[in-house]
Amino acid sequence: MKADDVTDISDELVHLTTEMVEAMHAEKGIGLAGPQVGRMDRLFVVHVPEDNPRVFINPRIVAVSPDEGAYEEGCLSIPGVYADVRRPLEITVEAWDEGANHFSLDATGILARVIQHEYDHLEGILFFEHLSRRRQERLLRNYRKPGDE
Numbered sequence: 001m002k003a004d005d006v007t008d009i010s011d012e013l014v015h016l017t018t019e020m021v022e023a024m025h026a027e028k029g030i031g032l033a034g035p036q037v038g039r040m041d042r043l044f045v046v047h048v049p050e051d052n053p054r055v056f057i058n059p060r061i062v063a064v065s066p067d068e069g070a071y072e073e074g075c076l077s078i079p080g081v082y083a084d085v086r087r088p089l090e091i092t093v094e095a096w097d098e099g100a101n102h103f104s105l106d107a108t109g110i111l112a113r114v115i116q117h118e119y120d121h122l123e124g125i126l127f128f129e130h131l132s133r134r135r136q137e138r139l140l141r142n143y144r145k146p147g148d149e
């Protein structure tokens with residue numbers, strides 16, 4: 001399920017982003033998207049090492065590099081599951097921040113990766129859906145504890 005465009009950067013929404021940053025820190029995550037906290041709004045927060053927390057509202061990935069690389073990803077929505085995912089190494093993203101300022105950001109490294117991961121959440125895509133069917137099945141089989149079904 002895709003998240004909906006934010007039409008109003010209200011005080012309530014800004015407060016939500018603050019709470020999401022706190023929740024992300026509490027879980028030792030580096031990104032958290034609205035749908036992960038039950039809000040089907042197009043917004044996410046990220047905080048990578050040696051950077052400040054960043055808020056992305058109605059983000060659009062407007063450019064991706066042809067160069068791709070694989071890197072291990074995990075997700076707060078499916079704890080304990082990690083897998084190498086191939087993604088473009090550099091992206092340009094446009095969004096609004098919590099102060100309702102529009103910005104454009106060229107991102108590389110872990111920042112580029114987490115932005116793409118969180119953006120996927122807005123599209124209803126989990127990171128392991130980038131993997132082969134076979135690899136997905138193996139991951140999910142290991143994820144389910146005995147007796148879960």
Ligand SMILES: [Zn+2]
Nearest residue numbers: 074075076077
């Ligand atoms: Zn995730």
